[in-house]
Amino acid sequence: MSSENQVAEQPSDNNVTELNNTPPIQEQIANWKDSLPDDLKSEKALDSIQDISGLAKSYIHAQKMIGTDKIPVPNKYATDEDWQMVYDKLGRPKSADEYQFQLKDNSNIDENALKGFKETAHKNGLLPNQAEAIMNFYNDMTQNYIDDLNSKSEQARMNAQQSLKKEWGAAYDNKLKNAHTIASKYLNNEFAFLTLSDGTKIGDHPEFIKAFANIANDLGEDKLVSAQGPQYMTPAELDKQIAQLQQPGSAYWNKNHPGHALAVQEVQDLLALKHNSV
Numbered sequence: 495m496s497s498e499n500q501v502a503e504q505p506s507d508n509n510v511t512e513l514n515n516t517p518p519i520q521e522q523i524a525n526w527k528d529s530l531p532d533d534l535k536s537e538k539a540l541d542s543i544q545d546i547s548g549l550a551k552s553y554i555h556a557q558k559m560i561g562t563d564k565i566p567v568p569n570k571y572a573t574d575e576d577w578q579m580v581y582d583k584l585g586r587p588k589s590a591d592e593y594q595f596q597l598k599d600n601s602n603i604d605e606n607a608l609k610g611f612k613e614t615a616h617k618n619g620l621l622p623n624q625a626e627a628i629m630n631f632y633n634d635m636t637q638n639y640i641d642d643l644n645s646k647s648e649q650a651r652m653n654a655q656q657s658l659k660k661e662w663g664a665a666y667d668n669k670l671k672n673a674h675t676i677a678s679k680y681l682n683n684e685f686a687f688l689t690l691s692d693g694t695k696i697g698d699h700p701e702f703i704k705a706f707a708n709i710a711n712d713l714g715e716d717k718l719v720s721a722q723g724p725q726y727m728t729p730a731e732l733d734k735q736i737a738q739l740q741q742p743g744s745a746y747w748n749k750n751h752p753g754h755a756l757a758v759q760e761v762q763d764l765l766a767l768k769h770n771s772v
Contacts, residue, residue: 581619590616595629602636603629646693654700663729664767672710673703732768736761 526546527535534540543549565583568576587593590612597603608629615625659666677686677697686697696702739761740746746757 595626601633650694651698657700665728669707673706676710677706732764736764
């Protein structure tokens with residue numbers, strides 16, 4: 495073997511310079527867009543792609559999407575008809591009547607309101623599950639409001655009852671009956687069921703009841719059609735009667751007065767009535 499064949503070929507100075515100026519492979523990949531034409535470098539679709547691997551993944555994904563049923567997203571220039579086509583492709587029912595809702599047994603939704611909601615849902619492209627979710631939310635919200643209102647109304651009625659019983663004592667039943675008699679005769683019954691902001695029905699409000707009880711009292715017992723049974727006095731009326739019997743110089747204080755015993759007995763009876771009515 496000759497010595498010429500044993501000596502390795504040495505690179506020239508030009509080749510060494512060229513190798514030294516070649517960027518590392520990582521830098522070549524990082525700057526992969528530099529090899530693209532200028533019109534492609536500025537393409538917005540490539541902004542999210544950082545390297546060759548990302549470009550390959552994007553291409554594979556695009557190939558897989560070919561042939562699938564795609565729904566174009568309308569832009570700001572889209573017409574109402576464009577949106578209607580999108581709603582249909584997404585699965586909107588063909589007509590508003592095709593919406594079916596599984597409403598709860600305690601649902602308070604009016605049939606006309608339900609029909610109007612279906613028409614609005616269809617016009618705005620709601621899918622069946624979306625429309626039903628909104629309907630159930632509205633129904634639950636309405637029912638919770640009604641339950642809360644009824645609870646407040648019942649509590650207000652009980653508070654009014656306790657207040658009037660404390661004020662009227664044994665006369666409570668009679669005065670309440672007389673108040674109802676006058677109210678039903680001169681007032682529309684529906685008015686009594688109107689609800690105030692605190693949940694109290696007007697007919698249950700103590701001031702309303704007292705007002706009609708006072709009217710009944712002013713009209714007189716003989717003018718009340720259904721005011722039957724014994725008449726009772728309130729604690730305040732009992733106190734007034736007792737004070738009259740115990741006036742200074744009255745028979746109650748004079749043991750020698752022929753009406754002394756009767757006056758004392760009457761005061762005792764009135765005190766017993768007051769005690770029992772409280």
